[in-house]
Amino acid sequence: MIVRIMGEGQVKLADSHFAELTKLDDDLLAEMESGDEQGFRTTLGALLDAVRRLGEPLPDDALEPSELILPAPDATLDEVREMLSDDGLIPG
DSSP: OEEEETTTEEEEOOGGGHHHHHHHHHHHHHHHHHTOHHHHHHHHHHHHHHHHHHSEEOOTTOOOOOSEEEOOTTOOHHHHHHHOBTTBSSOO
């Protein structure tokens, strides 16, 4: 799966990593719903770090369609809330 982090670029991520990412996404959703700004910041950072660590960066000139788009690290709670589906940032 191709994942884009807004403002950074794209990475190719194996499906086998989605259990770890889904757990972080669930935590992020709960923190957003409770208004836990500090928890939200920490978990968003952990989610983006996991994508960077587990994924293989695509070259800057690669223009692959992104199957998943994640917010920039400095995105606000409201900006991320606008990106959410009922499942969070990561469908499923």
